[in-house]
Amino acid sequence: MSVRLTRYVLYCFGAIALASTVSAQSRFTTIVIDAGHGGFDQGGIPGQRVLEKNMTLDVALKLKPILEKAGYKVIMTRSTDVFVPLGTRVAIANSYPNAIFVCIHFNSASRSGASGIETYFYSTESAPLAASIHSAVVGGAPSENRGVRRRGYFVLRRTTVPAVLVECGFLTNPGEAQYALTNSYRQKLAQEIARGIVNRPALAARTAYTNRSSQVDVGLQPFLDQRFVHESKARHHRRHTTSKRKKATSTEKKSSSTEKKEVSSEAQ
Numbered sequence: 001m002s003v004r005l006t007r008y009v010l011y012c013f014g015a016i017a018l019a020s021t022v023s024a025q026s027r028f029t030t031i032v033i034d035a036g037h038g039g040f041d042q043g044g045i046p047g048q049r050v051l052e053k054n055m056t057l058d059v060a061l062k063l064k065p066i067l068e069k070a071g072y073k074v075i076m077t078r079s080t081d082v083f084v085p086l087g088t089r090v091a092i093a094n095s096y097p098n099a100i101f102v103c104i105h106f107n108s109a110s111r112s113g114a115s116g117i118e119t120y121f122y123s124t125e126s127a128p129l130a131a132s133i134h135s136a137v138v139g140g141a142p143s144e145n146r147g148v149r150r151r152g153y154f155v156l157r158r159t160t161v162p163a164v165l166v167e168c169g170f171l172t173n174p175g176e177a178q179y180a181l182t183n184s185y186r187q188k189l190a191q192e193i194a195r196g197i198v199n200r201p202a203l204a205a206r207t208a209y210t211n212r213s214s215q216v217d218v219g220l221q222p223f224l225d226q227r228f229v230h231e232s233k234a235r236h237h238r239r240h241t242t243s244k245r246k247k248a249t250s251t252e253k254k255s256s257s258t259e260k261k262e263v264s265s266e267a268q
């Protein structure tokens, strides 16, 4: 093969590779923003002073125009203080094949010292998105980095599009609650989540992201503690995860002991 022909072939392969990366990136033209909880489902734990449902909604409403400005079509699972069942949230996300689903939550724990930001994903395809959003949010927040985790939350497991759930700090921690109550901090959270979405790596390149990634702990995290699970969430949880949880709990009992004290109240 002549040098010129070799160059031409390499050029073609390069162009095809680039095109596939671009199409993989441009495939996700819609962002479905899911503000956690709403209506009678306040989120968090009983007696919590800063209501999670209000914080999640405000960050979601702030995130919307940032993403629209970046060129995305944005769909909200809720934009007011209403209860939306988890199944409906998932159905909304799944009705947009070109969507990325981003769930916004805040954490809570019985131990007020529990703090930090953590990000969850379930499907392997969602791992790089979770890592990208997490590093952006952690980079812009004064909170501890609790890492990227894999867990079978209903909204992550049932979605057919890349899906991530961000826990933007503990509202039961006095310091983090104070931050969350600040308008400029919620704006910052929205900006960082948007940055993580926009700067994500190519999500379709599944083979490029292995379970050995140092940034992503992909071991399935069992649901550790149901004491603070909201009644409505507990119902969803039992219906869809009982068998899986039993299995996960028996195999991961050892690793759960250290974390049991400050486990999230989330069950979705």
Ligand SMILES: [Zn+2]
Pocket (backbone or CB within 6 Å): 036, 037, 043, 044, 052, 105, 106, 266
């Ligand atoms: Zn929540």
